[in-house]
Amino acid sequence: MKLTGAQILMKCLEREGVKHIFGYPGGVVLDIYDELARTPSIRHILVRHEQAAVHAADGYARASSQVGVALVTSGPGATNTVTGIASAYLDSIPIVVITGQVPTNLIGNDAFQEVDIVGITRPCTKHNYLVKDVKDLARTLHEAFHIARSGRPGPVLVDLPKDVSQASTVPKFPETVKIKSYNPTYHANPRQVARALDMILHAQRPVLYTGGGIVLSDSSEGLFKFATSLQIPVTSTLMGLGGFPGDHPLWMGMLGMHGTYCANMAVSQADVLIAVGARFDDRVTGKLSEFAPHAKIVHIDIDPSSISKNVKVDIPIVGDCKDTLDQLNELLEDKPVRDWTEVRRPWLDTVNEWSTTHPLTYTWDDKVIKPQFVVEKLYELTKGEAYITTEVGQNQMWAAQFYKFRHPRRLMTSGGLGVMGYGLPAAMGVQMAKPDDIVIDIAGDGSIQMNIQELITVVDNDLPVKIAILNNSFLGMVRQWQQLFYDRRYSATPMTAPDFVKLAEAYGAVGLRATKPEEVEPVIREALSTRRPVIMDFKVEPEECVMPMVPAGKAMHEMLLA
Amino acid sequence: MDPKMEPRHTIAIWVDNTPGVLSRVTGLFSGRGFNIESLCVAETMDPEVSRITIVSTGDEQITEQIIKQLHKLINTIRVVDLSEQEHVEREMVLVRVKAEDKSRAEVLRIADIFRCRVVDVSASTYTLEITGNHDKIRAVLDLLKNHGIQEVARTGTLAIQRSKKE
Numbered sequence: 001m002k003l004t005g006a007q008i009l010m011k012c013l014e015r016e017g018v019k020h021i022f023g024y025p026g027g028v029v030l031d032i033y034d035e036l037a038r039t040p041s042i043r044h045i046l047v048r049h050e051q052a053a054v055h056a057a058d059g060y061a062r063a064s065s066q067v068g069v070a071l072v073t074s075g076p077g078a079t080n081t082v083t084g085i086a087s088a089y090l091d092s093i094p095i096v097v098i099t100g101q102v103p104t105n106l107i108g109n110d111a112f113q114e115v116d117i118v119g120i121t122r123p124c125t126k127h128n129y130l131v132k133d134v135k136d137l138a139r140t141l142h143e144a145f146h147i148a149r150s151g152r153p154g155p156v157l158v159d160l161p162k163d164v165s166q167a168s169t170v171p172k173f174p175e176t177v178k179i180k181s182y183n184p185t186y187h188a189n190p191r192q193v194a195r196a197l198d199m200i201l202h203a204q205r206p207v208l209y210t211g212g213g214i215v216l217s218d219s220s221e222g223l224f225k226f227a228t229s230l231q232i233p234v235t236s237t238l239m240g241l242g243g244f245p246g247d248h249p250l251w252m253g254m255l256g257m258h259g260t261y262c263a264n265m266a267v268s269q270a271d272v273l274i275a276v277g278a279r280f281d282d283r284v285t286g287k288l289s290e291f292a293p294h295a296k297i298v299h300i301d302i303d304p305s306s307i308s309k310n311v312k313v314d315i316p317i318v319g320d321c322k323d324t325l326d327q328l329n330e331l332l333e334d335k336p337v338r339d340w341t342e343v344r345r346p347w348l349d350t351v352n353e354w355s356t357t358h359p360l361t362y363t364w365d366d367k368v369i370k371p372q373f374v375v376e377k378l379y380e381l382t383k384g385e386a387y388i389t390t391e392v393g394q395n396q397m398w399a400a401q402f403y404k405f406r407h408p409r410r411l412m413t414s415g416g417l418g419v420m421g422y423g424l425p426a427a428m429g430v431q432m433a434k435p436d437d438i439v440i441d442i443a444g445d446g447s448i449q450m451n452i453q454e455l456i457t458v459v460d461n462d463l464p465v466k467i468a469i470l471n472n473s474f475l476g477m478v479r480q481w482q483q484l485f486y487d488r489r490y491s492a493t494p495m496t497a498p499d500f501v502k503l504a505e506a507y508g509a510v511g512l513r514a515t516k517p518e519e520v521e522p523v524i525r526e527a528l529s530t531r532r533p534v535i536m537d538f539k540v541e542p543e544e545c546v547m548p549m550v551p552a553g554k555a556m557h558e559m560l561l562a
Numbered sequence: 563m564d565p566k567m568e569p570r571h572t573i574a575i576w577v578d579n580t581p582g583v584l585s586r587v588t589g590l591f592s593g594r595g596f597n598i599e600s601l602c603v604a605e606t607m608d609p610e611v612s613r614i615t616i617v618s619t620g621d622e623q624i625t626e627q628i629i630k631q632l633h634k635l636i637n638t639i640r641v642v643d644l645s646e647q648e649h650v651e652r653e654m655v656l657v658r659v660k661a662e663d664k665s666r667a668e669v670l671r672i673a674d675i676f677r678c679r680v681v682d683v684s685a686s687t688y689t690l691e692i693t694g695n696h697d698k699i700r701a702v703l704d705l706l707k708n709h710g711i712q713e714v715a716r717t718g719t720l721a722i723q724r725s726k727k728e
Contacts, residue, residue, distance in 0.1 A: 122586060123593050127636040130582075147636060181578060181639040305630035308623070 005134045005165035006035040009098070012141040014041055015173060018069050020060060020432050021045070022053040026073020027113060028100035028162040036071075045432065045461055048453040050077050052425035054084025054155075055451070057095045059412045059426030061088075063387060064433035065218070067148050068095040074102055075113030078159075079120065083419055085155045086124040090416025091239060092216055094153035096144050103163040104132055118159050126154030134167040139174050146177040151184025152303040153216055184302060188319025193327045196274075196298045196315045200328075201335065203272035205294075205347045206232045209255065209284075212239030212415065213277015213301060213321045215408045220244065222325030223276065229332060231344035233351050235263035237278050238400050239415040246404030247384070252351060253360065256284040257550045258397045261358035264548075264556040266351055270295040277301060277321040280310040281416070282552075290555035300324045358561065360401050362544070369517050371395070371470040371540040374524075375402035378440060378468060381524050386438040387430045389413065391423040391447030393477035395470050397546040399442040421450025424467060428454060431463040438466065438528065445471040445497040455507040458533045466527050467535045469500055472542045480545045484560070504535035513537040568619045570599065570696075572651060572721045575614040575632055576639040579605060583637045587614060590631050596620060600653075600718030611639060617719045648724040653699055654717045655692045660710035662686050669709055676702045687712060 003011065009032060013021070022045045025033045036044055047053045050072045057068030072081055078099040088095050102111040118130045127147050129140050137160075144156040200206055208227055214220055214236070220243045227234050227250055234244045235255040244251055253260030255267055267273060273295040278284070285291040288310060299306075299313040300321055307316040317324055362372040375398050378386070388403055389412040390396040396413055405411050412430055414422040423441040431439045441448075448469055458465050470476075479493040504511030510532050514523040520538065527534040550559040577583045584603060591598050599617040606613045618628060625643065632641045644651075661669040666688075673680060673690050676698065682689035692702050696719065703711070 118582065119585070122582075122589055179636065182636050303634070305627065305634050307630075309627060309630075 002168040002170050004031065004035070004168050005137055005160065006031040008134070008137050008169075008171045009141065009160070009165065010035050010039045010042065011171070011173065012138055013069065014039070016141075016145045017066065018042060021069040021071050022047055022056040022060070022429065023071035024050050024053060024073065024077060026077050026100060028074045028102055029071065029165070031162070031165045032071065032100070032160070044071075045428070045457065047425065047457050049451065050080035051084050051421070052428070052451050052454045052457070054081045054088065054095065054097060055419070055422050055425035056429035056432070057097070058084065058088045058091075058093045059389060059429030060433045061093050061095055061429075062412045063409055063430040065409070066433075067145055068093070068429065069098070070095065071098045073100045073113070074117070075115050077113075078115055078117035082121060082124065083417070085121055085157065087414045087417040087419045087422060088155040089124045089126065091414065092153050092212060093155065094148040095155045096148050097155060097157045099157060099159050100165075101130070101159045101161040104161045105163070107161065117157065121157050124155075125157050128157040128159070130159045130161075131164050132161070134164050134169045137164065138171045142174050143177055143179060147179075147182065151182075185304075185318050186302070186320040186323050188300070188317045188324040188327060190327060192315060192317045193324060194331060196317060197328055197331050199272055199296060199298060199315060200230065200232075200274060205270050206230070206272045206274065207266050207270040207295075208232050208234040208274050208276065209267065209278055210234060210236040210240040210243050210276045211278025212237065214240050214243035217277065217302070217321040218408070219277075219322035219325050220408045222322055222329060225329050226325055226332070229329070229340065231340040231348065232274070233266055233348065235259065235266065237281065237284055237415070238396075238413060240278065241400060242405035242408045242410045245406045247406060252355065254400055255556075257286065257552070258401065258546050258548065259550075260355065260360055261548055261559065261561065262351060262355035264550065264559060265354045267292050267295075268555075268557045269350075273297045275299045275301075276325070279306045282310075285310065285556075286550045287553055287555040358548075365541065366517065368541045369514060369520060369538055371398050371472070371538070371544055372402050373517060374468060374470060374520055374538050374540065375399055375442065377520050377524055378442070379403045381521070381528060382438055382440070386410070386440050387412070387434055389423040389426040389430060389439070389441045391441070391443045391450075392418045392420045393444050393447060393475065394472075394480065394544075394546050395442050395444040395447065395476075397477075398470065401546075403442075420447035424448065424451050424454050424458075424465070427465045427467070428458055428461075428463055431465050439464075440466045440468055443467055443469045444476055445469055445473060445500075446475040446495055449497065452503070455504070455509055455533070455535075459508040463533060464531045465533050467533075469535065469537050470540050471497065471500070471537055472540050472544065473497065474542055476544075477546070479543075483543065483545065484549075485551070500535050500537040509533040509535060511535050511537065513539070515539045568621055570645070571618050571620065571625050572644045572649070572719060573616045573618065573629065573632070574642045574644055574721060575616065576606070577612050577614060577635075578637040578639070579610050579612040580637065583612070584614070586635050586637060587616075587632065590635065591618070591628070594627075594631070596624060596628055600716070602718045602720050615718070615720050642723070644721045644723060649721050650724060651695045651719050651721045652693055653696065653719045655699055655703070656681070656689060656715045657692065657703065657706060658682075658687050658689045658712040659706045660686060660712060661688045665709045669706070672702065672705050678702065
């Protein structure tokens with residue numbers, strides 16, 4: 001039976017198991033939207049800005065482990081997706097973005113709302129396609145989903161000209177994907193794994209440094225088994241939080257620029273560093289030449305180009321984190337039994353001393369709300385079970401430090417690109433995937449304003465997203481750098497915000513405010529007890545800084561503590 | 563260090579012969595600030611596959627990173643750093659050189675010594691076709707420079723692995 005391109009697209013989405021898509025219509029996607037209205041199995045969420053559609057798809061993908069989908073029109077619709085795509089690319093999040101394009105005969109003619117989105121997104125997608133023939137559509141979409149979710153996941157863009165979505169053909173839906181040039185290595189080389197284990201078993205001061213790869217490959221169980229069997233202390237990047245329980249005795253907290261004293265000292269003193277699904281980002285390593293100076297490094301990653309990119313690695317292992325950790329755990333079973341608690345005691349004693357002498361902390365104030373206190377309360381009152389999204393800046397770091405993530409896929413944050421305005425649309429996506437769970441966007445008064453328009457999307461779709469604004473009337477993180485390194489010259493960082501309570505009400509959401517520490521808990525309790533979307537406006541200490549801090553370009557042991 | 567002093571690498575890349583692939587490959591170099599010294603591309607015996615030969619300079623770490631990134635492109639089938647193995651390199655150059663009364667014989671002599679072919683002649687110029695490796699091309703062009711080079715067109719380096727000796 002002949003189907004139009006738009007019909008084939010719907011069939012393909014159904015075949016890929018897509019239940020929700022986030023999008024915004026326009027001229028060249030009219031046929032697709034017409035077909036979408038007749039496809040009851042797929043729910044479309046109308047956002048208010050295309051950037052938000054992509055962040056929502058990103059949040060949805062992280063929470064559900066499914067590929068997130070965004071659908072937008074050509075030209076400005078397409079260019080508005082670029083920030084979201086770049087963010088998903090740096091965080092390796094599987095999404096498929098479908099952009100409309102002007103009809104093929106107009107491509108290259110500077111037609112109305114024409115832009116070369118394939119050219120624009122080439123460096124920030126895992127792969128992208130321009131479909132010029134309706135006969136290629138079904139295969140291309142199947143490939144797009146396959147590429148997005150396999151190997152090191154990432155965003156894939158499919159550009160679909162209007163005449164292709166209108167043209168008809170008898171489609172052949174492929175059951176399998178065969179791309180001769182694309183075969184990610186899942187199974188790690190067993191000899192390398194054995195060498196690595198040997199090195200780890202002989203280590204005196206081993207440290208596990210884990211990243212987003214643990215979360216993406218769903219390998220936190222394997223990690224837990226490996227770390228606890230050998231009693232190896234664990235730290236992770238921002239992207240890896242929740243991959244190992246944040247309340248476990250072996251957990252040292254996040255490492256890097258705003259990592260814990262304990263984690264940074266442990267990495268600085270380690271003799272073997274086992275990096276799993278992490279990529280030695282500059283926010284993690286600080287001054288590269290002094291990163292983990294005493295350590296032999298084992299690096300496990302599915303992307304060979306991540307290995308030895310920034311730091312020279314002693315034992316590279318290309319493979320899926322899950323497969324590799326399973327192999328390590330299996331090999332370990334055949335090794336002679338040793339009392340690892342006893343073997344590890346001196347090292348763990350040192351680590352524990354670092355963490356007890358320099359815990360994450362802040363100065364309590366009776367009169368002014370400390371932002372860290374708000375996050376602590378959120379953790380306490382949600383029992384650590386909420387899905388947390390963040391914006392970017394101080395709010396993101398305090399969320400990472402003071403909410404102890406116990407499960408993977410509970411923190412959604414724009415880690416690599418650092419997109420202000422990510423949190424609210426991402427929360428929307430998470431809430432679509434997890435309708436019965438608590439979803440909280442921990443935000444700043446600056447970044448919440450970057451995609452505040454999505455509040456109406458949230459209200460419109462009855463999504464009970466909670467937004468906790470740590471309102472310090474500053475662009476806090478930039479101000480912090482000015483405070484510490486630019487003699488407090490607060491250039492363009494003091495910022496006026498609207499009345500968030502009134503704003504919430506104007507949008508049809510609930511608005512709550514706390515200005516004193518004793519009001520924090522009642523406000524959170526009230527927010528959590530309603531099924532409606534809520535903005536909580538916490539007026540916090542304006543000049544609070546995120547500490548500890550390793551100044552940019554300094555070594556990890558040179559951190560500022562207060 | 564002067565970038566010209568960094569080792570040259572000749573990299574052969576087999577890619578899907580589809581639109582946009584070349585720009586993915588070159589975009590990868592430019593996006594990371596890696597330099598391309600020369601680039602050749604043409605279909606292979608399989609019309610669905612193109613072969614790209616790129617000469618690039620960079621230290622060991624940069625080259626390793628380039629090769630990994632090339633592998634990472636979905637359209638890349640195979641990448642080989644030919645500099646790491648026995649290989650033959652050739653480049654072809656067309657050069658129009660001034661050849662007036664006194665120098666006409668000398669230019670022809672140079673052409674003869676380096677086995678160049680004369681492909682076009684005018685009263686005051688010769689156009690020569692030169693084939694050889696990087697060093698030979700440079701040697702010929704250095705000599706011809708003294709006579710006045712009017713225009714040069716180069717293919718860029720092509721390379722192929724030597725067959726294994728038994």
